[in-house]
Structure formats: C-alpha cells, structure tokens
Amino acid sequence: MKHENYVVVTVNEAGFEYDIHSLVKAFYPACDVKVSVSPDTENKENIENDSSSPGLPDLNIEFAKDAILLSLLNGGNGRASFGVKKISITGDMPRPQVKNCLKQLIYAGLSEHTGKALPWGTLTGIRPTKIPMSMLEEGRTDVDILKYMKDTYFISEKKGELAIQIAKREKALLDTLHYEDGYSLYIGIPFCPTTCLYCSFTSYPIFSWKKRINEYLDALDKEITFVADYYKDKVLDTIYIGGGTPTTLEAGELSRLLKKINDSFDLSHLKEFTVEAGRADSITIEKLKALKEGGVTRISVNPQTMKQQTLDIIGRKHTVTQVKEAFALARQAGFTNINMDLILGLPGETKEDVKNTMEEVLRLNPDSLTVHSLAVKRASGLNRWIEENGISALNNTDEMMEITANGAADMGMVPYYLYRQKNMAGNFENVGYARDGKFGIYNILIMEEKQTIAALGTGSITKRVFGDGKIERCDNVKDVSLYIDKIDEMIMRKRRLL
DSSP: OOOSOEEEEEESSSSOHHHHHHHHHHHOTTSEEEEEEOSOTTOHHHHHTSOOOTTSEEEEEEEOSSEEEEEEEETTTTOOEEEEEEEEOOTTOOHHHHHHHHHHHHHHHHHHHHOOOOTTTTOOSSOTTHHHHHHHHTTOOHHHHHHHHHHHHOOOHHHHHHHHHHHHHHHHHHTTSOSTTEEEEEEEEOEESSOOTTOOSOOEEHHHHGGGHHHHHHHHHHHHHHHHHHTTTSEEEEEEEEESOGGGSOHHHHHHHHHHHHHHSOOTTOOEEEEEEEOGGGOOHHHHHHHHHTTOOEEEEOOBOSOHHHHHHHTOOSOHHHHHHHHHHHHHTTOOOEEEEEEESOTTOOHHHHHHHHHHHHHHOOSEEEEEEOBOOTTSTHHHHHHHHOGGGSOOOHHHHHHHHHHHHHTTOEEEEEEOOTTBGGGOOEEEEEOTTOOOHHHHHHHHTOSOEEEESTTOEEEEEOTTSOEEEEEOOSOHHHHHHTHHHHHHHHHHHO
C-alpha cells in the first residue's frame, strides 16, 4: 500500500524494529512508517536521503552504553530539531525491560509532540489481559496491578480497569477447565459467499468449490480420525467450527461433518460447541436444524452493522432484514446461546449509525455481543478503498465504544474477553460481552493460550501448550487443493508436534 505521508525512524541497533513500527504507527495511523537500522545515526547525509514527509517528524533512536536517546527532527529535510529525550538503561538489563524503556521513551516523545494519549499506552501486543492474568496468579491486588500497568505501559486507568476486570472473569472460568489432561478442537471451513472488504483471512468463494466440498470433507475426516485416536485419553473441553463461513456448506454437508465429530470423539465432558454461522445470506432453517441436531450449543449471527449502505460498501451481500430473519430462525431452531459481531470504524459510519445498530441489536436481544474495532489488514481490499477515499472515513471513537458497552450492559452482559490487533481504528480493542453462563470459552482459550488446541482444516494452526507454559505450533497449508492433496503430510506434522 502506498501512502502520501510517511514517517522515517532510524535506529543504530537491530532487534526492536517491530515494536518501534507498531508504536509509531499507533500515533500516525494514516501514515506509512519506515524503520531502518543504521549503525551511525549521526550520519546526517544518509538520514536525509530518506526523510519523513513534510510536517511529520523523523525519529532517530540511539542505543548508548547507559541510555537510549530519542531525537525528533522536522521531516522533509527541514532538520529543525524538536528536542532530544533520554531514558537510562544498564548493560545487564533483561531484553523485555529494555524494550519497555524504549517504548516509554518513544511514547513520551510522540505524545508530547502530537498531544495524543493512546488509550492502551505503549501496549501494542494482541493480548493485554495476559499481564493482569499473570499478576493475579501471583496473588497481586487490583490496586498493585493497575499501578504497574499505568507506570510501565502508560495505559489509561479506564483500560487498565477493563483489562483487570476481564482477566478476573477469564481466570475464574479457566480454573474449571482441564489443562494437562484436556484440549480443544478447531475446525476451519475456508469458504465464503463473497470476501468482505475488511477481511484478510484466506477464504474461497463457495460457488467455485461446490463440486469439491466432499473432497474437502474427506480430508477433514482423516484429520478428525487422527486427532480423536491420538487424544482418546484426553478430555475434550470445547469445539469451535470457524472459517470462512461454515454455513456456506449445505445442510447435508454440515450433518455429515457433525456426525463424523460425534462418532469420533467422546463429547461427554464438552462444555461448549460453537459454529460461526456468520453471514445472514448463508443461513437457512435446514442448516440451523442440522447444527442443532448435531449437538452445536452456540452460534454466531454477525451483522457487523445495521446500516444497509455500509453493508453494501463492505460487500456483505445481505440486507439488514435478512439479519433479523436469520436471528429469528436461530431462535426458532432452539438456540439459546447466540452471539452477534459488530465492527466499529467501518467506512463512513458515525456515532448515530452505531446508536442505530445498537438499538436494532437490543430488539433482537442476543446472548453475547462481540464488538470489534476495525483493523486495517495489509491483505484486505480495504487498503484499496482507503487509497481512493482516505483513512479519515474510518472513524472510531471512545464515544462509539461507550455506546456499545452501555448497550451490552442494558442486555445484562459483562465484558469477558479482550484482544487487540495492529492498525485498529482509534487504537482501541475488541471486547466480548456476554450474560453469565454464556461466555465464549473457546474465545478465552485462544487468547490466553493456556490449553492445547488441535486445529484442523485449511490454514489452521495447531498450538501445543506444555506444562511449563512453552508453546509450539504447526500449521496446515492455506490452499484448499494442496490441503486435500497433502492431507497425509498435514497429519504427519501434527504427529511430530503432539
């Protein structure tokens, strides 16, 4: 993606380029960020060959013996300095501590320069609840945890309290699961009716693959058989069928897959069986009945927004009315645990649009609600849309987040899981809300990485969690044809990992 504006960062030591890029990008979401490693940051001639756009600062970072130095210079070869900042380090300081010092330094400089305070401070990772979770496990108090997060990461008090609140709910739920003798199962269905504008997942148009669905299911059968046999002495806690859009499969195809699962695994200890029904244009009463008869306990019906104009822009290819009808069909089929996904920051949407969406959701009264802040993914069509329309049309605010939080509270829901992504609109977060007893257990497991997850299907990634907390991964190929042809190799990868 080409940007009209860009910020250049020069650093004299390699090793922290990703962290630098992520934090600077959070301050300048509409700009490209270039991080280059040059042992000689004093070489002005080299720096000026690659300078930030006019009006934007160059950042020069220098690791010295006992300090890190940050210089902010006027971009566009203007070279007028905005000042130099410094933070002390020691030679024996652990790498994570050095990284925190570096990010504190960058944050202080850019916050002063831009006048911005990021809600999550220097945190750029996707799992901010891991910090309070580990501190809770150490027996630390809420006051201690909040102070640490504010002092170390410059996080706002509001976000710190949210992270602690969610971590406590996650911990209480995770304490009921089987870690050492249990596992969870993910099955990917990589087909969609169409590809949404914001999506970067590897998915395939269902109309092009109709004739090969049974071949895909044959390959899945083999993986299911292997995992079920290998883990026959383990407790299966949760199953999640995602995608793509699993309900692009026909009712008979869904029944076939679910029968294979029921015949292969001991589901007597299963706490949750989720299928991401997703798009309203893929949902029929026959498919919902197949899911219900197959033992599925939790589904998603995801509008993303209740504004028709936005649905048309993002390529959802269904109407607001279809969303309402699909939700009603799900209730008719007997589902008592239905999630709905929303995305804030979609093209052109205002707080009035978010209010209208929440009013419509309140009328439907789902059992859980997942609120996403739009993330601009490099591989998505949204990048092309931004080039034509500008990133300013993607607007998410604290007020919009508050509208959804208040709406969730009005439905008797509390926040129970949280994660973040790169390049999120407004630098906010994704939050899952649910009523008590309706929490998405798999969502917590995938975020907190406390349990092994055996992942089946195209593009899925199996994560084995060892007793000491170490995690190892193996992935399946992303191409459907390759997956079908190389299923024995995919199984061998799992055998080596597990």
